[in-house]
Amino acid sequence: MPIQWNLSASEIEQKSFRIIEEEVKNTPLAMLPNPAWKIARRLIHTTADLHIADTLTFSCSPIQAGIDALMQARPIFCDSKMIRSGLSLQKLQTINPLYSEKHILCSISDSDVIQRAKQENRTRAICAVEKNKDKLNNAIILIGNAPLALAKICQYVLEEQVKPALIIGMPVGFVNVVEAKELLTSCAVPYISLLGRRGGSALAVTTLHAIMENILEK
């Protein structure tokens, strides 16, 4: 097929969604209720992998919890700079004009975090969680990279009664990732996860954007 030069971004998105819907129509994904399907569709759209959403897991009404938290302009903690730069502040502000850069908590490159991780020979991701511990209650948590950041947050939930509004737990990789997600499944808080090794910053971001769609398209 020749390149279709004259499509706008929204036309490309709509066309992509139609292709995805056509290609998954005979799979279990097609049975998802609409708000969950919006997330699965965006995960597929972001990766072009028709199987990426096969292990998508929801617990404790996380979509509604996310909608409520966004409408109250709750802070958003993220474990990577890629998540921070991928998040649409414009969309956040459409949902609640109070949202500003300050609401997006990302300490992974703070000099004190870098120094502490080096001194203690631990990961920057854990130190960044520890630095923000007192801001995690009622926050939206986006983990797309670091399993130990997710594990640390689960520890706070399980042992110290920290209660995030929503955890999007999608770290990626071969070490500690499956284990951190298993720990998440024992937490009685709203969460959305991709069980197994798969995940990524783009996937965590797109999941929150899909939740926003549920507000913006109403």
Place this chain on the structure above:
Amino acid sequence: MPIQWNLSASEIEQKSFRIIEEEVKNTPLAMLPNPAWKIARRLIHTTADLHIADTLTFSCSPIQAGIDALMQARPIFCDSKMIRSGLSLQKLQTINPLYSEKHILCSISDSDVIQRAKQENRTRAICAVEKNKDKLNNAIILIGNAPLALAKICQYVLEEQVKPALIIGMPVGFVNVVEAKELLTSCAVPYISLLGRRGGSALAVTTLHAIMENILEK
């Protein structure tokens, strides 16, 4: 397996690489020469998908071209803010201390680009390429999102003798993506691509980081 809390970032990386090597040892990927294998390994590490590198394609000695361009502190054009924030300026500066934020060209959120895309009902990604046209000669190009950005650059190469130092062509998605990558394969410039629909900002970034490894580990 319990969470392994006391691993440093580099220990986690080395352990992940050993797992990946073990799991692909009887596949064609294991036959790749070392500099190419470093890229395949990082693509797998970034996605936790053992098949992500199956369509990895190299043309015109792109790894050496990338090394040369990095050592000369050539500018790096990227099509998304996620790529810009994922790129390690620190690693770039280790290779050539001349590297600064100014060398990373990303116009996707410039107000003139946004305005022009809206007026002309085209994508911001194409308008961002057009804005930087005179900076693409000898530049390193990273495309991890927008197929039309890649297609536009290919058009400049094929029709206007623009000569990037290296194109990392990894847009992702269902519309124009396969076609843009096919156009790339007709360009006689150094490129690295993932043929098919798969790609992403994290994949484009990690490919450049893998090329840097070839310099930093010497």
